[in-house]
Amino acid sequence: MSGRRGIGRIRRLGQAVLTRPLSVATEKGAIALNKSSGRPPRFFFSALLDDLAGALQFLTILPLGPSDRFDPRRVMRFFPVAGIVIGSLVSAFDALATLVLPLPVAAALDVALLALVTGALHLDGLADTADGLLGPHDRTRALAIMKDSRVGAMGVVTVALVLIVKTVALGAVSDHRTLALILVPAFARSAMMVAMAVMPYARKGGGTGRAFFHPPARAVDLAAIALPLGLSVFLGWRCIVIITVFAAVTILMLQFYRRRMGGVTGDLIGALGEVVEAALWVALVAGVAS
Secondary structure, three states: OHHHHHHHHHHHHHHHHHHHHHHHHHHHHHHHHHOOOOOOOOOHHHHHHHHHHHHHHHHOOOOOOOOOOOOHHHHHOOHHHHHHHHHHHHHHHHHHHHHHOOHHHHHHHHHHHHHHHOOOHHHHHHHHHHHHHOOOOOHHHHHHHHHOOOOOHHHHHHHHHHHHHHHHHHHOOOOOHHHHHHHHHHHHHHHHHHHHHHOOEOOOOOOOOHHHHOOOOOHHHHHHHHHHHHHHHHHOOHHHHHHHHHHHHHHHHHHHHHHHHOOEOHHHHHHHHHHHHHHHHHHHHHHHHO
């Protein structure tokens, strides 16, 4: 019996010696992974899904439920992917609508659905931006106007014009319509991501989207823009038109924001997304006409 007990002790001792390094290494790895965040470790793909869900929660009213892992910097990277999800929803609706409705009517419903899915968040930013920047106001006054919840005449007119342009242009697009409905929202959200990555925040103190601007962005934060750029190749030669217009409108508007306001705010970024969308639809129509 004593011999058996001795053998049992030796076995238990050997197991402890063999498993201790692994358990210690695992524990140290978990501590290293979570030293900065204080959160339990996440699997890689689970983290990606969490960040995509965070982007959709921020950009839409889709009922995804609350998230306790919202990391603004990581979420920002998924804006183009969120745009593809939004565009896919509108594209699926359009495929059904065009079975029974003419293109112009389906286009009006598509634009309405896009506004509904996003909670008209970017249209609100467009209205505030128009009120603040399209008048003879200095920077301080413009920021105060944009923070005001009331919408002025300039904001109403600008929103109406943008909605009309998008509706009419989309109603004239037939070739590659499904893919275009997916890509245009993705490019618009890509422009918003670029603005957050390269522009300073214009307001002192808090504001919508303030957390997205710190710390400074890195090149990896813009990697997702490759997704709409790559998919646009399936538009054929029109991809050159789309990419050129996307780059030109984004650069020009950001230069205007920097010169006029010294940076961007949530309203200015929302306005950028709306203008990019409208410009891309017009570019697609121009491509068809040519």
